[in-house]
Amino acid sequence: MRNQQLQYQRKKPGVEVEVIDKNKKPVTSGKTDGKGNVVIEKLPPGKYEVVDKDKNVITTIIVDKNGNVLPQTGESNSLAYGLGGLLVIALGAFMVIRNRRKHA
CATH class of the missing domain: 2.60.40.10 (Immunoglobulins)
Structure with a gap:
């Protein structure tokens, strides 16, 4: 030690x-x-x-x-990072769906 x-x-x-x-x-x-x-x-x-x-x-x-x-x-910031990650994923999904509707 x-x-x-x-x-x-x-x-x-x-x-x-x-x-x-x-x-x-x-x-x-x-x-x-x-x-x-x-x-x-x-x-x-x-x-x-x-x-x-x-x-x-x-x-x-x-x-x-x-x-x-x-x-x-496991810092206390992990919740904020998790929520930020979810927001980025949701925004990305929204943009993909919107882009598909424009080109359909």
Whole structure:
């Protein structure tokens, strides 16, 4: 296992953070440096939430068996992207149907 460097999304220095496991139990804690980064020491494999002192979730991380922090997926923007994709598909279907009617 190795150290994982996490970046606090709002890049605020001096923010106290806590890493909690899937059972909401504290695993470790730290404080962001002048650039908003915090180094978390040797987390075992698993899924964790990084929370601030008020227990607001800052990010979710997954550590693999080699100690690597895996990319976070399923951001809250996924709904907006999904709706945008549906809109593009609907617009494309409308244009195809309209084009066929013009040439029929």
